[in-house]
Amino acid sequence: MEPTTGDLTDPLINHADGQxxxxxxxxxxxxxxxxxxxxxxxxxCEWREPxxxxxxxDLELREKGEPQENLLQRVxxxxxxxxxxxxxxxxxQQFAGVDYHSLAGRFLSEALNTNLxxxxxxxxxxxxxxxxxxxxxxxVGWTEGDGLFCPGGSTSNMYAMNLARYRLxxxxxxxxxxxxxxxxxxxxxxxxYSVKKGAAFMGFGMDNVILVKGAVxxxxxxxxxxxxQGAFDPLDLxxxxxxxxxxxxxxxxxxxxxxxxxKKHSHLMKGVHRANSVAWNxxxxxxxxxxxxxxxxxxxxxxxxxxxxxxxxxxFQQDKFYDVNLDIGDKxxxxxxxxxxxxxxLMWKAVGSxxxxxxxxxxxxxxxxxxxxxxxxxxxQLLGDVAPVIKERMMKQGTMMVGYQPLGDxxxxxxxxxxxxxxxQKDMDFFLDEIERLGNDL
Amino acid sequence: MEPTTGDLTDPLINHADGQxxxxxxxxxxxxxxxxxxxxxxxxxCEWREPxxxxxxxDLELREKGEPQENLLQRVxxxxxxxxxxxxxxxxxQQFAGVDYHSLAGRFLSEALNTNLxxxxxxxxxxxxxxxxxxxxxxxVGWTEGDGLFCPGGSTSNMYAMNLARYRLxxxxxxxxxxxxxxxxxxxxxxxxYSVKKGAAFMGFGMDNVILVKGAVxxxxxxxxxxxxQGAFDPLDLxxxxxxxxxxxxxxxxxxxxxxxxxKKHSHLMKGVHRANSVAWNxxxxxxxxxxxxxxxxxxxxxxxxxxxxxxxxxxFQQDKFYDVNLDIGDKxxxxxxxxxxxxxxLMWKAVGSxxxxxxxxxxxxxxxxxxxxxxxxxxxQLLGDVAPVIKERMMKQGTMMVGYQPLGDxxxxxxxxxxxxxxxQKDMDFFLDEIERLGNDL
Numbered sequence: 001m002e003p004t005t006g007d008l009t010d011p012l013i014n015h016a017d018g019q020x021x022x023x024x025x026x027x028x029x030x031x032x033x034x035x036x037x038x039x040x041x042x043x044x045c046e047w048r049e050p051x052x053x054x055x056x057x058d059l060e061l062r063e064k065g066e067p068q069e070n071l072l073q074r075v076x077x078x079x080x081x082x083x084x085x086x087x088x089x090x091x092x093q094q095f096a097g098v099d100y101h102s103l104a105g106r107f108l109s110e111a112l113n114t115n116l117x118x119x120x121x122x123x124x125x126x127x128x129x130x131x132x133x134x135x136x137x138x139x140v141g142w143t144e145g146d147g148l149f150c151p152g153g154s155t156s157n158m159y160a161m162n163l164a165r166y167r168l169x170x171x172x173x174x175x176x177x178x179x180x181x182x183x184x185x186x187x188x189x190x191x192x193y194s195v196k197k198g199a200a201f202m203g204f205g206m207d208n209v210i211l212v213k214g215a216v217x218x219x220x221x222x223x224x225x226x227x228x229q230g231a232f233d234p235l236d237l238x239x240x241x242x243x244x245x246x247x248x249x250x251x252x253x254x255x256x257x258x259x260x261x262x263k264k265h266s267h268l269m270k271g272v273h274r275a276n277s278v279a280w281n282x283x284x285x286x287x288x289x290x291x292x293x294x295x296x297x298x299x300x301x302x303x304x305x306x307x308x309x310x311x312x313x314x315x316f317q318q319d320k321f322y323d324v325n326l327d328i329g330d331k332x333x334x335x336x337x338x339x340x341x342x343x344x345x346l347m348w349k350a351v352g353s354x355x356x357x358x359x360x361x362x363x364x365x366x367x368x369x370x371x372x373x374x375x376x377x378x379x380x381q382l383l384g385d386v387a388p389v390i391k392e393r394m395m396k397q398g399t400m401m402v403g404y405q406p407l408g409d410x411x412x413x414x415x416x417x418x419x420x421x422x423x424x425q426k427d428m429d430f431f432l433d434e435i436e437r438l439g440n441d442l
Numbered sequence: 443m444e445p446t447t448g449d450l451t452d453p454l455i456n457h458a459d460g461q462x463x464x465x466x467x468x469x470x471x472x473x474x475x476x477x478x479x480x481x482x483x484x485x486x487c488e489w490r491e492p493x494x495x496x497x498x499x500d501l502e503l504r505e506k507g508e509p510q511e512n513l514l515q516r517v518x519x520x521x522x523x524x525x526x527x528x529x530x531x532x533x534x535q536q537f538a539g540v541d542y543h544s545l546a547g548r549f550l551s552e553a554l555n556t557n558l559x560x561x562x563x564x565x566x567x568x569x570x571x572x573x574x575x576x577x578x579x580x581x582v583g584w585t586e587g588d589g590l591f592c593p594g595g596s597t598s599n600m601y602a603m604n605l606a607r608y609r610l611x612x613x614x615x616x617x618x619x620x621x622x623x624x625x626x627x628x629x630x631x632x633x634x635y636s637v638k639k640g641a642a643f644m645g646f647g648m649d650n651v652i653l654v655k656g657a658v659x660x661x662x663x664x665x666x667x668x669x670x671q672g673a674f675d676p677l678d679l680x681x682x683x684x685x686x687x688x689x690x691x692x693x694x695x696x697x698x699x700x701x702x703x704x705k706k707h708s709h710l711m712k713g714v715h716r717a718n719s720v721a722w723n724x725x726x727x728x729x730x731x732x733x734x735x736x737x738x739x740x741x742x743x744x745x746x747x748x749x750x751x752x753x754x755x756x757x758f759q760q761d762k763f764y765d766v767n768l769d770i771g772d773k774x775x776x777x778x779x780x781x782x783x784x785x786x787x788l789m790w791k792a793v794g795s796x797x798x799x800x801x802x803x804x805x806x807x808x809x810x811x812x813x814x815x816x817x818x819x820x821x822x823q824l825l826g827d828v829a830p831v832i833k834e835r836m837m838k839q840g841t842m843m844v845g846y847q848p849l850g851d852x853x854x855x856x857x858x859x860x861x862x863x864x865x866x867q868k869d870m871d872f873f874l875d876e877i878e879r880l881g882n883d884l
Contacts, residue, residue, distance in 0.1 A: 008807060008870070011530070012800060012863035015480065018542025019472060025546035026468055030461060033553040038457065045565075050768060053565055059573040061787070065794040071543065074791060075550060078784065082554045082566045088453070093563060095555065095778075100460025101513065104467035106552040108517060110545060111475040112524045113537065113732055120837065121535060123487075123495055124524045131501040151593035152778040162643055176647025177619045193752040194777055201604055201750075201775050203645020205618025228756050283778070290555055291780050308643075310635040314670050314847035314857065319827075321834035326492060333643050335636055336537075336594040336725070338733050342520065345503070349516060352507040358454060365450060385761075392763035395562065405756035415756065421454035428450075 021068055028075050034098065037084035038422060040430075043398030044087045046080055053081055088420065088427045089400035089434075094227070094255055094284045097420025101350035102289045105343035116149070116337045117315060117329025119322060126326050129341040135348070136280065137296050139260040141273030146297040146304050148331055149340040153254035154194035156279035156295040157221065159304075159333075161185065161198055163277065163297070164219040164248030166307040173307065177203045182215040184208045188233065190226040192252055219248045224269050225256020228407060228415060232256055236271030249275045254293070258285035261353060262360040273298075285363060285419045286356055288344045304331040359421050366418045370428050377432060386442045387412035393438045400434055463510055470517050476540065479526035480864060482872075485840030486529045488522055495523055530862065530869045531842035531876075536669070536697055536726045539862025543792040544731045547785035558591070558779045559757060559771025561764060568768050571783040577790070578722065579738050581702040583715030588739040588746050590773055591782040595696035596636035598721035598737035599663065601746075601775075603627065603640055605719065605739070606661040606690030608749040615749065619645045624657040626650045630675065632668040634694055661690045666711050667698020670847060670857060674698055678713030691717045696735070700727035703795060704802040727805060727861045728798055730786045746773040801863050808860045812870050819874060828884045829854035835880045842876055 036042050048056065057077055084090060086098040114122045116129060133147040150156045165172055169180050177183070183204055187195050196206045208215065220242055222233040235251065242249040251272055257280030259265040260272070272278060276298050283292035297304060309330040316327050329337065348356065374380050387404035394400060404412045416431060478484050490498065499519055526532060528540040556564045558571065575589040592598045607614055611622050619625070625646055629637050638648045650657065662684050664675040677693065684691040693714055699722030701707040702714070714720060718740050725734035739746060751772040758769050771779065790798065816822050829846035836842060846854045858873060 008804070008811060008867035011866050012797075012804060013539070013541065015476070015542075018540075019476060022472070022476075022542050022546050022549075026549065029550055029553045030464070033550070034457070034461060034464075048565070050561070050565070050569060050765065054569050054573075057566060057569065059570055059787075061573065061577040061790045061795070063795045065792050065797050071788065071792055074788065075546065078550060078566050078570075079554070083556055083563050085555050085563070093557065095557070097455070098460075098553075098555065099455065100464050103552060104464050104517065107464075107468065107549055108471055108475070108520060110548040110552065110731065111471045111540075112521070113527050113540065114525055115535065115537070115732060119492070120843070121525050121527070123490070123492070124499060124520050127492060127496050127499065128501055128520075131496075131503065135503040151597075151780070152776045154775060154777045155593075158643075158775075172645070172647065173642045174647050174649045176624070176641075176650055177645035178622075178624055179647075180620075182618070182620055192777070193754040194775075197750065197752045197775050199618075200615045201600075202643060203614070203619035205614065205616050205621075206752075207616045208618055227754075281778070289552065290557060291778055293778070308639065310639045310648075312635040312669075314845065317830070317847060317854070319830045319854070321830065321837075323492065333596060333600075333636075333639050334594045335596045335634070336723070336733055336735070338593070345501075346513065346516065348503045350507050350513055353503070353505045355454075355507050362450070362454060369450060388759070388761045388763065395763075401562075403756065405759060412759070412761070424453050425450035 021071070024072050025075050028072065028079060032076060032079040034086070038086050038088065038098065040088055040427070044089050044401050045083045045395055045398045047396045047398060048081060056081065083401065086422065088423045089430060091416045091418060091431065092401035092403045094417050094419070095290060096417065097287045097422045099287045099289070099347050099421070102287065102343040102347040105346035106289050109339045109342045112339070114339060116339055117327065117335065119326035120320070122339065125339045125341060126328060128345050132341045132345050133294060133296065136294060140278055140296055142298055144300050146299055148295050148304065150293050150295055151334070151338070152291055152293050153192070153252065153279050153281050154197060156254070156293055157192070157194045157250070157252055158198035158202060159295050160221070160248070160250040160277040160279065161202060161219055163303055163307050164250065167248065167303060168218050182208060183218045184210070184215040185219045185221055186217055187221040188223060190229065190231060191221060191223045192227055192254065195221050195252070217245070217247055219250055221250045221252055224251055224253035224272070227255065228405060230255070232268040235269060235275065239271050239274035243274070248277070251275045251278045254279050254281040255284050258282065258360050261357045263357065264361055265364060282344050285360060287359065287419065287421060288347055292340050292344050308333050362421065363419045366423060366428055369425065370416060370418065370431065373428065373432055377436070385411040386439055387414055389442060390435065390438045394434070400431065402431070463513070466514050467517050470514065470521060474518060474521040476528070480528050480530065480540065482530055482869070484526070486531050486843050487525045487837055487840045489838045489840060490523060498523065525843065528864065530865045531872060533858045533860060533873065534843035534845045536859050536861070537732060538859065539729045539864045541729045541731070541789050541863070544729065544785040544789040547788035548731050551781045551784045554781070556781060558781055559769065559777065561768035562762070564781065567781045567783060568770060570787050574783045574787050575736060575738065578736060582720055582738055584740055586742050588741055590737050590746065592735050592737050593776070593780070594733055594735050595634070595694065595721050595723050596639060598696070598735055599634070599636045599692070599694055600640040600644060601737050602663070602692040602719040602721065603644060603661055605745055605749050606692065609690065609745060610660050624650060625660045626652070626657040627661045627663055628659055629663040630665060632671065632673060633663060633665045634669055634696065637663050637694070659687070659689055661692055663692045663694055666693055666695035666714070669697065670849060672697070674710040677711060677716065681713050681716035690719070693717045693720045696721050696723040697726050700724065700802050703799045705799065706803055707806055724786050727802060729801065729861065729863060730789055734782050734786050750775050804863065805861045808865060808870055811867065812858060812860070812873065815870065815874055819878070827853040828881055829856055831884060832877065832880045836876070842873065844873070
């Protein structure tokens, strides 16, 4: 039955029913995800084979809607079979843990449902994003500059490449790469794969991420905190070379950037103020929640806007009644852009720079503790490739989650990522005991 | 004071305090954003000049954290001064309204805080995304194919361009654009600006978005629902040309795609099944909440993965104990990728395809109603450029929000975007009355 004009008198959504559902769902989220999901006595994951899981979740989308009680059961099921990434024994990824102020900020961002492209639809967030970026730039050592929250570190890295080539050859924006000499990116073999993905996506070609004779180097991409080993490139030394050859220095600090909050560890990024751009993901070590990723720029010539603008007249009218420089949307290659600043801002307000420093310092202490303990234990010199087997046992029993990978010629090894402010020494001990237990017979 | 090893016994976060804060914040969200924010007796916006707003929000980030009561006041302030995009009189953008099931899904996604790159960290969402994409593809008319949720329609459009050039010249991935002939994109002057932005970003150059003699056309980008006028390109006619010349046909249906749910209006996209790719943003007409944006592909040759993969060994190990085809992360140029499927899935489950059809049909009825009423009213033939003045009055009084822009040689006109399932006929009448009232003396 199609609606008729008569139906126009009533809205399609009932607020009372809707809010009741939201309240019930909120209760399940608190109970199942935030309480049970962070309880060490509960499992990290509830492993199911894909076919079984699909059946349990009743994924099929149908013509008719379902009753509220069914839907609440779906909410419970999604929570039950999802990985508990906030669990103290989730060491599998460079995100973990939960910060409740950040989470409140995320709920509020979702409820406010707006886009960060103009001051008129996002007045609070335009100003807030600017303030957060200013705070992060201050840690890099810049008193002025520019920047943007991006949908992840890969995008931040691509933006840096785009700005670097535009600075060198502004005509690339209108004419494309074919009119330019072959451009190359310098980076280390340990850099994140997004540099290569970005080079392919942006038309440079992956092959040109290494040095090619006769080509024009335009960007050096350093890493502060490599993905697998957590290594920091020597920024000062590399900046000397970039200065000499006038190359754009980009620092991919998606993982490591948060050391800048720490008086004790910020030396790992000594020289970062000499970079042109820095990519930094507070959703990683600072536990700001996915996604929270920034690109910081030293530039003060409005390069970001010049490079990315398309001047859409329906959005960025120049005859507005307020300062149109507040309409920051044209700095992005996105049109819709999520509000990712509020969660970081509220968390930062809540614990202060001092609280964030404490998180970073504690993560380093935990890492040091695990290494020390490992050296003391026998049986941690693994000879064969046992990691995949231990991982399977771990996940099927659901006791913890840790990632593994090979490195160079070496066989698979476990990479324990320690960053959650929820973990304590006993979780480190558990990790060691559990690896021993799971691999005991191998 | 730096932490010592002794501090490792306790976690840094207190769950009880954190959950108490979250509960209080949730209450404010419900009261201020969802109740007051959707009440027609309340304002759509609380206009403040930027300097005043910055002061009111106390944006500064400090060394020390703040007490909970201060932070809750910040939450109230952010809600107060943010635009109420769910208000029935917010017609300013191609998003509006609120769906409570979607919102519950968004809260749950945020609380679960995971990334859609491997089955091991997102088993539920890998399967759920596949099911939602299948459901959307079925509406396009495809029984198989591929796809991905992207951070916005601009990214979806760029992906389509990348796939089209890769299909034609797979060597572009490693060698870049310089080894290829000049490639051009065909699109209409009314297409979204993201096509030009994408062409610049990806190295084609903006100039090559129009026809260039001697160049190789590789992609035709059609629009289903243009941004300003809501026009639909004739897909069948364009598909004939693309078939003949073997061009990749991309349909940017970010705005219009949702008509596919409607038996009455799906004819606007007749022929869409002949496309190679479709970009569609359910966060627009379906009210799934920002961001919710998909790229749908007809391809069955794993082009998406071939084109985008970088085979990171730390994430996409091939010796896992489950089917590694479930690790979909390498289909994306992102690494971290938000979970955007749950909100759409839960909403779809709740109201069914029939409920979504009803939303689309109702939006069309509302639009028809406004046009009919406008024709009946005198004084709607505006002569001078009064839209910016009316807009300023509107926002400073906070009574409603509608966007304006020029078109071709014509002066600014208002673009009323009607999509929210919260609106009713009286909101349409209000719009007309209010434009008259605000512009009465002009």
